[in-house]
Amino acid sequence: AANNAKLPVVVVTWSYPEATSKAWEVVSGNSYTAVDAVEQGCNVCEDDPVLCHLSVGYGGIVDTSGEPTLDAMIMDGSTHDVGAVGGIKNIKRAISVARLVKDHTRHTLLVGDSATSFATAFGGLDNESLENNVTRTRYEDWLDDKCQPNFWENVTPDPSQQCGPYSPGSSKS
Amino acid sequence: KNNHDTIGMVVIDKDGNVAGGTSTNGASHKVPGRVGDSPMIGAGAYVDNDVGGAAGTGDGDVMMRFLPSYQAVEYMRMGMDPTTACQTAMSRIIQYYPEFSGALVAAHVSGIHGAACKGFGTFHYSVRNPGMSNVTVEAVTCV
Numbered sequence: 001a002a003n004n005a006k007l008p009v010v011v012v013t014w015s016y017p018e019a020t021s022k023a024w025e026v027v028s029g030n031s032y033t034a035v036d037a038v039e040q041g042c043n044v045c046e047d048d049p050v051l052c053h054l055s056v057g058y059g060g061i062v063d064t065s066g067e068p069t070l071d072a073m074i075m076d077g078s079t080h081d082v083g084a085v086g087g088i089k090n091i092k093r094a095i096s097v098a099r100l101v102k103d104h105t106r107h108t109l110l111v112g113d114s115a116t117s118f119a120t121a122f123g124g125l126d127n128e129s130l131e132n133n134v135t136r137t138r139y140e141d142w143l144d145d146k147c148q149p150n151f152w153e154n155v156t157p158d159p160s161q162q163c164g165p166y167s168p169g170s171s172k173s
Numbered sequence: 174k175n176n177h178d179t180i181g182m183v184v185i186d187k188d189g190n191v192a193g194g195t196s197t198n199g200a201s202h203k204v205p206g207r208v209g210d211s212p213m214i215g216a217g218a219y220v221d222n223d224v225g226g227a228a229g230t231g232d233g234d235v236m237m238r239f240l241p242s243y244q245a246v247e248y249m250r251m252g253m254d255p256t257t258a259c260q261t262a263m264s265r266i267i268q269y270y271p272e273f274s275g276a277l278v279a280a281h282v283s284g285i286h287g288a289a290c291k292g293f294g295t296f297h298y299s300v301r302n303p304g305m306s307n308v309t310v311e312a313v314t315c316v
Contacts, residue, residue: 005304006303006304008184008303013179013228013276013298014296024301033186041182052180055180056196063202067205070197072194073217074192075214077190077193078190082214087207095194138201151204
């Protein structure tokens with residue numbers, strides 16, 4: 001069914017040429033699959049997040065407690081098998097954890113600290129801090145700016161003016 | 174600045190096998206425990222060997238309510254080209270959330286690709302195929 005003149009193809013959100021090149025190199029090889037290409041392409045951003053706007057992997061975004069957590073997923077269109085992780089801490093290659101979930105469990109999604117345990121105990125991945133000076137500075141600046149912006153609504157004190165802890169306010173109309 | 178720069182990827186090999194994936198550190202100053210669209214099947218990415226694949230980036234809290242990657246793949250299954258499929262999937266979100274920002278990329282098993290976006294002004298995505306000597310960065314004007 002494939003039109004070989006236009007295949008293989010790699011399509012990636014944003015201007016991420018390093019990740020795209022890696023996926024291309026993998027899928028152009030003789031013994032590698034499309035799934036391998038997706039995993040290894042995304043690993044490029046996870047290993048060096050500066051290449052991908054600090055929006056993938058470690059040293060970028062933190063939550064309101066100052067902690068970085070990662071989400072990732074990988075899907076094989078030939079089987080509809082999927083592996084995914086949500087809110088995983090202390091593991092740099094989140095999509096490789098997702099790959100382990102896909103390949104070695106009949107589950108689809110693992111989350112939180114238990115996903116970290118799976119990655120380290122089963123998968124042999126390093127348990128390491130995702131924080132650095134960038135995350136610490138961003139967090140301190142946010143605290144200094146009265147916790148602006150944030151994602152709270154309908155709480156007291158007014159989340160557009162003050163930091164938490166918050167309590168539930170009037171219900172959403 | 175909100176984080177909207179998640180990597181989403183679709184790869185189709187020379188035999189037409191499709192794979193997709195995402196990886197992200199989420200949204201800036203998210204509430205602890207928050208999980209976005211990236212690990213949600215049909216939201217952050219979706220692939221089907223009969224059709225192709227799609228992947229998203231942007232405001233995951235809104236996008237995951239519409240399964241835009243699944244919808245873009247289904248639109249391609251119905252015969253839309255990838256660009257139109259992405260635009261149409263995005264339009265269903267915009268109807269309810271006119272202020273959100275996000276983007277979709279898609280590739281059909283024939284090898285053609287496309288994208289659509291909202292709220293970024295211009296959105297860039299990266300492509301590599303046998304007709305290119307290197308990665309090409311495509312620019313899309315957002316609606």
